[in-house]
Amino acid sequence: MENKCIYCGKNYDLSESDIIPDALTNARILNKNVCRIEHNNKFSDMFESKVIDALGFITNELDIKSSKAKRYAAYEAVVTIEGIEYNLKLHGDKEIFNGKVIKSSDNKHMISSYDKAVKIAKDESKVQPLDINTIEIEKTVRINNKIFFDTSMYRMLSKIAFEWYCSKNNISGYYSEFSNIVEFITTGKGTNPVSIIQEEKIYNMIDQVVNLGSHTLVAFEKEDGEIDVIISLFGLLIYKVIVTQKKPSICMYNFLYTELRTDSSRKEIVHQSVSEAQQKLDEVLNLDNFVCTDIIIDGKKVMAPKKKISLQNLEIYVLLFNLIGFLSATNDDATxxxxxxxxxxxxxxxxxxxxxxxxxxxxxxxVHETFYEGHEKIKLNPNASDKKSIVFLYAVYLIGNSEEKELNDVILQKIVKEGLPNVSNGEFIVNDEIENSLKKKMMEDENYSDTLERGAEKVLNWRN
Ligand SMILES: [Zn+2]
Structure with missing residues (x-):
């Protein structure tokens, strides 16, 4: 089949479009039927870059970075150091004392390396040494959720839903059934096909099955033929996008699921319809498809499925049937x-x-940001609270103490699971109490600084 742009039908100068902008995911998905300039490059200036810039703090928190960029996106933060406020643009947590000169918000104070500070002040008596291991530091980030309700966000979500649905259905060329969503994406005019799901139950349902920070996409066909795509963006908000009121007859696949995780892995399910998915699942779960094993528990032989179906996929099917059932029955979205x-x-x-x-x-x-070349040995600061850093430091400490010489994904998860029993799915939630107890455990070990160095070296030696 000839490749043509799904927006305009052009059959030359096509390109691979990142369905979700590269800067917003570690797991790229592509649509190859998009013309290079008009319907790929131009979208970046029209609406994508505004969204990407505004989400800098969130992509930083989730360790998501564009594959083309060297650094993580910048975000604005107010850092209070010994009671004085500094307005900073940060690319990560560890950037505050990297030798750069930083100026306080009232322009009366500066922080830099001692030598540099003396040079700038031209008078050593005006320079005060700071011990970064004991000073009080507090970081505040002001989050404005305006971007989540901005037209640029709605256009980006429409683009994601449209290009994803088309790629799953191998659509090539322009179809008038998509005229509304295409008009909205390309011009920002016409009917906005995006609404916001405000039912808490749906958030809980999805949170139970997907990983923290994932993008989750679900497509299904309603009884009247409308195609809806549900997009959970980082799990922060869930949107519904009406892709078309009536699909072109060549669109075969209308029960779709994709989860894009922050560790760059993904999960996919593709079926033609809800009933086909139901049938496939019934086949797998049918008792005829089970065989007796030799394992006996409580006096009964254990059954195992002939065909392999992972427990997690089963969970996803259950989520999808519930979700689709719920969303078909209600229409209570926010605008x-x-x-x-x-x-x-x-x-x-x-x-x-x-x-x-x-x-x-x-x-x-x-480890790259904390144990950079020429860094001083880590001394924990009892007056600074940084929950995420403490969890990572503790993981590095566990790695340093472990007898495993080389790291891989399985060994990392094993070390972390043994040392942090509350971890599930690689996720760990920290409160003040846990932060203090992890700090205490490390500080009770008088060699913890050396153990950290050892752990960091193992992480740095971890080959790709
Ligand atoms: Zn085009």
Missing amino acids: GPNFRVNKIFFSQLKNITQASTLHKKSIKRF
Whole structure:
């Protein structure tokens, strides 16, 4: 089949479009039937870059970075050091004392390396030494959720839903059935096909099955033929996008699921319809498809399925049937921010900022930023609270103490699970109490600084 742009039908100068902008996911998905300039590059300036810039803090928290960029996205923070406020643009947690000159918000104080500070002040008596291991530091980030209800966000979500649904259905060329969503994506005019799900139950259902910070996409066909795509963006807010009221007859696959995780792995389910999915699942669960094993528990032989179906996929099917059932029956979405939506947003955000996800990418980033070349040995500061860093430091400490010489994903999860029993799925939620107890455990070991160095070296030696 000839490849043509799904927006305009052009059959030349096509490109691979990142369905979700590269800077917002570690697990890229592509649509190859998008023309290069008009319907790929231009979208970046029209609406994508505004969203990407505004989400810098969230992508930082989740260790998500564009594959093309060297650094993580910047975000603004107010850092209070010994009672004085500094407005900073940060690319990560560890950037405050990296030798750069930082100026206080009232322009009366500066922090830098001692030598540099003396040079700038031209008078050593005006320079005060700071011991970064004992000073009080507090970081505040002001989150404005306005971007989540901005037209640029709605256009980006429409683009994601449309390009994803088309790629799953191998659509090539323009179809008039998609005229409404195409008009909205390309011009921002026409009917906005996006609404916001404000039913807390749906957030809980999805949270139970997907990983922290994942993007989750679900497509299904309603009884009247409308195609809806549900997008859970980082798990922060869940949107519904009406892709078309009536699909082109060549669209065969209308029961779709994709989860894109922050550790760059993904989960996919593709079926033609709800009933086909139901049938496939019934076949797998049918007793005829089970065989007796020789394992006996409580006097009964254990049954095992002939065909392999992982327990987690079973969980996803159950989620999808419940979700589709619920969303087909109700129509109670919000069109903008309100009390219910804001409450959900801030509670989901709290989960993301309090949880650490321990996997190769996040731990490597932490070690690169903390144990950079020429760093001083780590001394814990009892007056600074940084929950995420403490969890990562503790993981590095466990790695340093472990007898395993080389790391891989399985060994990391084993070390972490043994040392942090509350970890599930690589996720760990920290409160003040846990932070203090992890700090205490390390500080009771008089060699903890050396153990940390050893752990960091193992992480740095972890090959790709
Ligand atoms: Zn085009």
